[in-house]
Amino acid sequence: MAEYPIFEHDVLVIGAGGAGLRAAIEASAAGVSVGLVCKSLLGKAHTVMAEGGMAAAIGNVDDRDNWKVHFTDTMRGGQYVNNWRMAELHAKEAPDRVRELEAWGAVFDRTKDGKILQRNFGGHKYPRLAHVGDRTGLEMIRTLQDHGIHQGIEVYMEVTVVSLLKDGDRVVGAFAYEREHGRFRIFRAKAVILATGGIGRAYKITSNSWEGTGDGHSLAYDSGAELIDMEFIQFHPTGMVYPPSVRGILVTEGVRGEGGILKNSEGKRFMFDDIPDLYKDQTADNPEEGWKYTQGDKNARRPPELLTRDHVARCIVREVKAGRGSPNGGVYLDIAWIKEKLSNAEEHIKKKLPSMYHQFKQLADLDITKEPMEVGPTTHYIMGGIRVDADTQASTVPGLFAAGECAAGINGANRLGGNSLSDLLVFGKRAGEFAAKFAKENDHGTIDDSQVSEKVKWSLQPFNNPGGENPFKIQEDLQEMMQDLVGIVRTEREMKQALEGLTKLRTRLANVSATGNIDFNPSWHTALDLHNLLNVSEAVTLAAIERKESRGGQFRDDFPLKVEEFGKVNFSVKKGDKGEMEIKSIPIPEMPAELKQIIEELG
């Protein structure tokens, strides 16, 4: 171990998206020393790509909004398998977390009376998303970053954690390499927070960047922590479909929030055809009412385009399958039509959706103020992740905490748009607070040399398999397989096939080969990430097989209905004694009477 530099902190935060940054700021404010590592440069994490906004019941636009309504919306959106305590904390604390961002310099769009403006989004009863045009994630990450750099946090950019290090049962550090020269690093910490984001790179069509390889999920799993809800993946209904090279890039739900409508090749607004019972009385039954809603009419109900993402995505798949899709296998999303309603429509669209305008103009030669876009579902977000305690964000392994997309619970079977950014703030803060507390109460622990030498050997293996498999090719084959067999519409038969496919991919991975030397070498980095992608893919598939029903992000063609019994459990995945993946169902604890009552009254 002496051969490798050792960095010591009280709290180590892995990941510098919204969750990691917020956690680091909080831990540092609690007076402990904090290290923050990330795979890319600071400010480039996924969070920067978030567009539409962050959900918080501030009630600036509609004063009927409050935490109880937000809580109810989140639970309904998650089809009641959420961790209700997390949903409660989130709804209660999000407003303060958003205002805090303003105190740190964020500049949100404003209401007429000078307050933070809020917009409509799918599944939210009232306009609730604080936003900055369609670049809210940029505003958020930059604000946290610019605040954080003055807090004495030690930042390690372009450093990738390969494994967590343990002292007995407890996590006490991390083993990592820096990308530039592939040098190994050892981090010792009294508490470790995972904030590594999502797993989108397990799929072919995704809005996620190369970073979304499920590292945190897999690091936690390998160190003995439980993952829950892994079957629930959010396929965002509107990704770009054309040209081919941009397939999957996100088109914000904000387009629909501003009045955009979905049409099939026959020009029909197909979303009116299938409105789920759970949402019937909240949904407009004619286009005019839907339009009024998007324009802030408090008596109008929302248009069906703003139903939850899981539902909208499935309706699009249905239209395409029935032969009513657009030429490139999507449907049409039309915002240009609002010129029938607004005289300054073109200006309005450019002002409200500047980066969408830009994105289509530059990448697809298409002017969204004049023509409809072609869109289709894209793998976007994972509701599942590390099982945590709602209040402290502690995982099931001592010393290990998790926050943000890699943690699970708040979203249940389906996440509402905008609930992620506020989740990052609320639970990032909590993770930072409680990890700092844990660090104050515990020592550094010891890391034995054999753990480290084993990781070194494992990490270097791709250089010892000359002429072996190309890691990029393995990744591509995995992505195709997951897309085809464990995608939006699932069956047991196909998923069993996927499990066999995963076993084969593991065999191929053992013979993976990195080209060139160890300096900034993407083939080596990809080879190591593959282990994580295979772990999460297996967890997703196992859990999806086990949940023999359709709910939220999970749609089973062989079990198309919701089953009451499955509404009472979450599925948890954990590494067994012999290294095999074990799955079990855990009952959802009874909801306290006062929360039940809120749902009964408002739901």
Added chain:
Amino acid sequence: MRKATFKIWRGNSEGGEFKSYDADIQPGMVVLDAVLQIQGEQAGDLACRWNCRAGKCGSCSAEINGKPKLMCMTRMNTLPENEPITVEPMKAFPLKKDLVTDVSWNYEVKKKIKKFKPRAPDAEDGTWRMSQGDVDRVQEFRKCIECFLCQDVCHVLRDHHKHEEFIGPRFLVYAAALEMHPLDTENRLGDLKDESNIGYCNITKCCTKVCPESITITDNAIIPLKERVVDEFYDPLTKLVKILRRK
């Protein structure tokens, strides 16, 4: 399928050369797609940065046919068809490897700029009131994705290597966003004059031309800042008032 030839810089701080690769061109493809295709099939150790593929993160900056650009926003059909396309790293920063440069200097510069210091809240609940009109300008500056392309083209940095003395257009924009923030109470004008050497900028506007976020860096950020500095330090009347006040 159409093929295109790419000449990509391969090397590190000790030296390197352009190497040629052929890539298959699909409709709508951007330079980043080609670079990743080459990485995936022919040169697994080709180093480059990217994240969002949609001009939102500012990771994929490079010089394409000699012009500083985002690789993910440069479509193949905007480049000449029958000539090889050159892709090389930014020049104003030390090279790490291939297309990856050491941009850490930028992060150090930012740390030295005095942070946001808001006035006391306007309302009892701890919130502020600002009108949209008052924040439009600052929002323009806050669109910056920190791609550092403006730093790359600024001659003060690129040709004269004044990294120790001059903070560059990106951080003039950053300072402007703070100075023009309706809530901010800090004064950074002294630092802008003495530490950041805003005076080194001779308004060539090269930075504005390359900004992928179309921020009007020179006209909206730098010139107004220069004016404020002048008002604060050189305007005879202000000077007189200051001298009188000091007594």
